[in-house]
Amino acid sequence: MKALLSGAPGGPETLELAETDAPVAGPGDILVRVRACAINYPDVLIIEDKYQFKPPRPFAPGGEIAGEVVAVGENVTGWTIGDRVIGACGWNGLAEVAVLPARNAFRLPDDRDFTEGAALLMTYGTSIHALWDRGKLKAGEILLVLGAAGGVGLAAVELGKARGARVIGAVSSEEKAQAVRDAGADDALVYPRGPLDKDASKALAEAIKSAVGKDGANVIYDPVGGDYAEPALRAIAWEGRYLVVGFPAGIPRLPLNLTLLKSCDVCGVFWGAFAARDPQANAAHVTELFSLWEAGKIAPKVSATFPLERAGEAIAALGARSAIGKLVVTLD
Known part of the structure; x- marks a missing residue:
């Protein structure tokens, strides 16, 4: 699969598009064919080793994804192959396939597209x-x-x-x-x-x-x-x-x-940390967000989309504080 990888600490210019092995869904995880990955400020920090989490390299930034379930790990219920999903994966979202902990996954309504869905959660x-x-x-x-x-x-x-x-x-x-x-x-x-x-x-x-x-x-x-x-x-x-x-x-x-x-x-x-410590309270918030979205009281504002090979530009724009709303990388 293709992924935009960080091989050494540095800015967006250090990221490289490469072929790498697809991940496998472990116990408690689902595997997602990524259709969209939103860019957030932690992506600016994590590739420079300035975030509170420092994943082993090489890794792909991108902590917020939308896509389709392609595999379900052990001890996971409620998800089947083909389900539309959004969720927070932490990192490795800027890839064609990503692992998503099932506890962080939420069902994307059929009438919402992946780009909007990727921009909602974080x-x-x-x-x-x-x-x-x-x-x-x-x-x-x-x-x-x-x-x-x-x-x-x-x-x-x-x-x-x-x-x-x-x-x-x-x-x-x-x-x-x-x-x-x-x-x-x-x-x-x-x-x-x-x-x-x-x-x-x-x-x-x-x-x-x-x-x-x-x-x-x-x-x-x-x-x-x-x-x-x-x-x-x-x-x-x-x-x-x-x-x-x-x-x-x-x-x-x-x-x-x-x-x-x-x-x-x-x-x-x-x-x-709140979502990890109190997943039920976080899930209740997400349910309320879906209701507000359905009622038209909130709507993710995606100001620009980028292909995977240009995701570094989106991270750079966020780091420069020039973006309005959300920037989303789309993978077709």
Whole structure:
């Protein structure tokens, strides 16, 4: 089979399309003919050995796939050859065939295509866990989403509106701001590209305060980090919840005196660990996501597709923070 392999630590330019042996479904696994593989920020990190998991090389990046079951391992029930499936495989998704733990697999409805299906699970799974479980978002509250035009950002915008919140998206360009408004955000704020000096940080804090209103944001969803974290935290409401989702702009150092002054919580969000520790709760979230998808309240935004041989370009675009919504690699 063909796979896009990482043979040594490095950027997307180090990936090589190669022929390799197809994997075998072990106990508890299903084997999937991959039709689409979504690109996510962990793919940027994992090939550089900067992710929390370091698979043995050679391996293919790509942790979120959609396709058809071609084999079923021992001790697996409920799946048969030919079933349409989406799931989180961790890595090795950028290949013609991939192993998927059955506990991470969900049935793709017949009326949804593989490209959309591949773009659903990680972004919306992360965001629903963040907003429902960690942020305790309620109807009528104010939600500020940083990096709101990215995959998890747009998912958070849609889910926030589905929950009945007032949603403000913060982005780095007017093009991204329009994408956020199109996704249903009540307002969009364009912030400058970092790094931010002291004056720029103060100005951004004031701009965010103006956008969220005098009482501040009840929930702040931050998949960006870096110099944007402190200005956002300064705009949080009394007893607000600051959700730490990711760090493509760098790991910030928050002044903890702000958490005391606002009596607010800083909450880590690690969807993968949540899904592994509480698969029933995660499955309930996925069921809710399918219902929201069917009702038209959420819809994966795939801005571009790439063939397998050009998947490195998709990873590079995500690393450069230039993508809007999701990028998906398709395999026909």
